[in-house]
Amino acid sequence: MQIAIVIVAAGRGERAGSAEGPKQYRRIGGRPVIAHTLEAFLTWPQSGPIVTVIHPDDAALFADATAGLAGAERVKTTFGGATRQQSVLAGLEALSGSGATHVMIHDGARPFVDPAMLDRIADRLAAGDDAVLPALAVTDTLKRGAEGLVAETVSRDGLFAAQTPQSFRLSRLLDAHRRAAAEGRDGFTDDCSIAEWAGMPVRLVEGSPDNVKLTVRRDITMADERLSGTALPDVRTGNGYDVHQLEPGDGVTLCGVFIPHDQKLKGHSDADVALHALTDALLATCGAGDIGDHFPPSDPQWKGAASRIFLARAAEIVRAHGGTIMNADVSLIAEAPKVGPHRLEMRETMAEILQIALERCSVKATTNETIGFVGRREGIAAIATATVVYQGRPS
Ligand SMILES: Nc1ccn([C@@H]2O[C@H](COP(=O)(O)OP(=O)(O)OP(=O)(O)O)[C@@H](O)[C@H]2O)c(=O)n1
Ligand SMILES: C[C@](O)(CO)[C@H](O)COP(=O)(O)O
Numbered sequence: 114m115q116i117a118i119v120i121v122a123a124g125r126g127e128r129a130g131s132a133e134g135p136k137q138y139r140r141i142g143g144r145p146v147i148a149h150t151l152e153a154f155l156t157w158p159q160s161g162p163i164v165t166v167i168h169p170d171d172a173a174l175f176a177d178a179t180a181g182l183a184g185a186e187r188v189k190t191t192f193g194g195a196t197r198q199q200s201v202l203a204g205l206e207a208l209s210g211s212g213a214t215h216v217m218i219h220d221g222a223r224p225f226v227d228p229a230m231l232d233r234i235a236d237r238l239a240a241g242d243d244a245v246l247p248a249l250a251v252t253d254t255l256k257r258g259a260e261g262l263v264a265e266t267v268s269r270d271g272l273f274a275a276q277t278p279q280s281f282r283l284s285r286l287l288d289a290h291r292r293a294a295a296e297g298r299d300g301f302t303d304d305c306s307i308a309e310w311a312g313m314p315v316r317l318v319e320g321s322p323d324n325v326k327l328t329v330r331r332d333i334t335m336a337d338e339r340l341s342g343t344a345l346p347d348v349r350t351g352n353g354y355d356v357h358q359l360e361p362g363d364g365v366t367l368c369g370v371f372i373p374h375d376q377k378l379k380g381h382s383d384a385d386v387a388l389h390a391l392t393d394a395l396l397a398t399c400g401a402g403d404i405g406d407h408f409p410p411s412d413p414q415w416k417g418a419a420s421r422i423f424l425a426r427a428a429e430i431v432r433a434h435g436g437t438i439m440n441a442d443v444s445l446i447a448e449a450p451k452v453g454p455h456r457l458e459m460r461e462t463m464a465e466i467l468q469i470a471l472e473r474c475s476v477k478a479t480t481n482e483t484i485g486f487v488g489r490r491e492g493i494a495a496i497a498t499a500t501v502v503y504q505g506r507p508s
Contacts, residue, residue: 114214114215114235114238114239115161115162115212115213115214115215116159116160116161116213116214116215116216116217116235116238116280117161117162117163117164117208117211117213117215117216117217117283118154118160118161118162118163118164118216118217118219118278119164119165119166119201119204119205119207119208119216119217119218119219120147120150120151120154120163120164120165120166120204120219120220120221121166121193121197121200121201121204121218121219121220121221122135122137122147122150122165122166122167122168122171122175122193122220122221122222123166123167123168123171123192123193123194123200123203124136124137124168124193124197124200124221124222125168126222128328128329129327129328129329129330129332129333130330134174135168135171135174136222136327136333137150137221137222138171138174138175138177138178139333140337141224141327141333141336141337141339141340142336142337142339142340142341143340143341144178145174145177145178146221146222146224146327146333146336147165147175147178147179147221147224148178148179148182149224149225149340150219150220150221150222150223150224150226151163151165151179151182151185151188152182152183153224153226153228154217154219154226155182155183155184155185155187155188156184156228157226157228157231159231159232159235161211161212161213162187162189162208162211162212162213163187163188163189164188164189164190164191164204164207164208165188165189165190165191165204165221166190166191166192166193166200166201166203166204166207167190167191167192167193168192168193169192172190175190189207191203191204191206191207196299197302197303198290198293198294198299198300198301198302198307199294199299201218201290201304202290202291202294204218205283205286205287205290206287208283213283214282214283215238215280215281215282215283216280216281216283216286217231217234217277217278217279217280218277218278218279218280218281218286218304219277219278220277220326222326222327222328223276223277223324223325223326223327224327224336225321225323225324225325225336226278226321226324227321227323227324229321230247230318230319230320230321230324231278233247233318233319234247234278234280234318235280237280237316237318238280238282242314242316243281243282243285243308243313243314244279244280244281244282244285244286244305244308244313244314244315244316245279245280245281245315245316245318246273246275246276246279246305246315246316246317246318247275247276247277247278247279247318247319247320247321247324248273248274248275248276248317248318248319248320249273249274249276249319249320249321249322250269250272250273251269251272251273251274252269253269254266254269255267255268255269255272273317274320275303275305276320276321276324276326277303277324277326279303279304279305279308281304281308281313285308285311285313286304286307286308288311289307289308289310289311289313290304290307292311293307293310293311298310346502347502347503347504348439348500348501348502349398349399349436349500349501349502349503350398350498350499350500350501351393351394351395351396351397351398351498351499351501352393352394352397352496352497352498352499353389353390353391353392353393353394353395353396353397353403353404353495353496353497353498353499354390354393354494354495354496354497355386355387355389355390355393355494355495356386356486356492356493356494356495357378357379357380357384357386357389357492357493358378358379358491358492359376359377359378359379359490359491359492359493360376360377360378360379361375361376361377362374362375362376362377362378363375363377364377365377365378365384365450365493366378366383366384366385366419366420367385367386367387367445367447367452367455367459367493367495368385368387368388368443368445368455368459368460368462368463368476369385369388369419369420369421369424369459369462369463369466370455370458370459370462372450372452372455373450374449374450376449376490378492378493381410381415381416381417382408382415382416382417382418382419382420382423383417383418383419383420384420385419385420385421386445386493386494386495387443387445387459387476387495387497388420388421388423388424388463388466389404389420389423389495390443390495390496390497391424391427391441391443391463391495391497391499392404392420392423392424392426392427393497394441394497394498394499395424395427395428395430395431395438395441395499395501396427396430396431397499398431398436398499398500398501398503399430399431399434399436399501399503401427401430401431401434404423404427407423407426407427407430408422408423408426421462421466424463424466424467425466425467428466428467428468431501434503435503435504436501436502436503436504437501437502437503437504438467438469438473438499438500438501439469439473439500439501439502440473440474440475440498440499440500441463441467441469441473441474441475441497441498441499441500442474442475442477442497442498442499443459443463443475443476443477443495443496443497444477444478444479444495444496444497445476445477445478445479445493445494445495446478446479446480446481446487446493446494446495446496447478447480447487447493447494448480448481448483448487448488448489448490449490452476452478453478456476456478459476460474460475460476461474463476
């Protein structure tokens, strides 16, 4: 069994307000509706060939919507017709020669596809059903109205609301669609209606309450709120480590603060190990390399430079990637000088450079208990951790 997927997305979305463009290209949770829909099928393990039926005017919109979507190169497109029924037939014809035995027809405007529901449908196809409809039993009380008045209450017993993907043995559905077209029957709003008309038994399986069709403007707003409210925050953590040698001198600069001392740190810049480690930690949160990539020691312009320049630049890079710096934490490992008396000024300096609140900046220090290169006062080391929240979905 090979299951092809046809996504119909050639409608104009009049009921959702076409002035803002077709609904399948409107953004929910930061991405076009159709990208969510396609992703669900691209990641479903049983998907075979995928055809998306688009409107001839929408080729650029579709290309934009699927740019960067993993697996999008698997998706073939074809142009649809004036009705959903015509668009489905175009999608089915585009599967000719694909080797698919079965097909799932899904509305591009249904972005909340439940893979467990797809599994349920596939199980029924594998069991031999030629037409399978995901549907939900109607739960509201139903009324028939006429001229503004209730004419009667309609029993909801045995009534179901039809969803997609409606799924079929490909050859039988294609045959039914072709016959309907040949006979000028163009009023079917879903594919199971065509299957019923052609005499195929249609199996009901449990649909998914989340699998709503975005039909009116409010559906799109609610879908966006739902995704934005539940989207995982894109929180990233980076770390950095640096060491500089000590030599006789008059003081060291740590976290941008000069501390008088009988040694100084050796380095091309002002050798502020703490800010160097923090610069690396920030760059790590957006994959932007390390301090050496941006400020090579071989470049004479950085000779004696204040390391606050490096940190400020790293913060700019993070912001350009859409990041908000939530926390900057530095640990200094130094036998001397004592850091405690300068800690507040160091934190204030970091906060000023990063343009974040003081409480988001932390400096801690420890000696190395007189052992190792730090213990012998040959150098100072620093470890830093940066936490940054990026906008949009984690990729
Ligand atoms: N000629 C058409 C009409 C509809 N569809 C697709 O069929 C699905 C369900 O249709 P519907 O919600 O009715 O979409 P629209 O026709 O776009 O909406 P409207 O009726 O409000 O214009 C949608 O994904 C839509 O893009 C299609 O491919 N070709
Ligand atoms: C196919 C469908 O989504 C099943 O509910 C529905 O029939 C589409 O019909 P619409 O009237 O065009 O919304």
